[in-house]
Amino acid sequence: MQWMMALTLAVLGGTGLLHTGNAQETGRTIEIHARRFSFEPAEITLQKGETVTLKLVSEDVAHSLVIKELGVNREVSKGHDQEVTVTPDKVGDFQGKCGRFCGSGHGSMKLTVHVKE
């Protein structure tokens, strides 16, 4: 089922607003640590039009980072860092969350993404 979700997001991402992928693009890398029950940092700021690599690191169990509006949906298990690139093309504050149930505090795993002009 995961791949279907990824495919759906890829299709949605292709409709215009945003582009994500695994291309070897140079640019800023932001490391995001996931652990029960938070993301560290809990807030990041991106520039509109800037391609940034988000490096996901899990410190305990499997988590995922879902930022629906930026087309991000990536699972990360302990010891298997994941990189996902994102190029936001709209300004605003977007809410990321953990998409993989990881325990009682799962619902409080939030990541706020600010996209500036």
Ligand SMILES: [Cu+2]
């Ligand atoms: Cu979780």
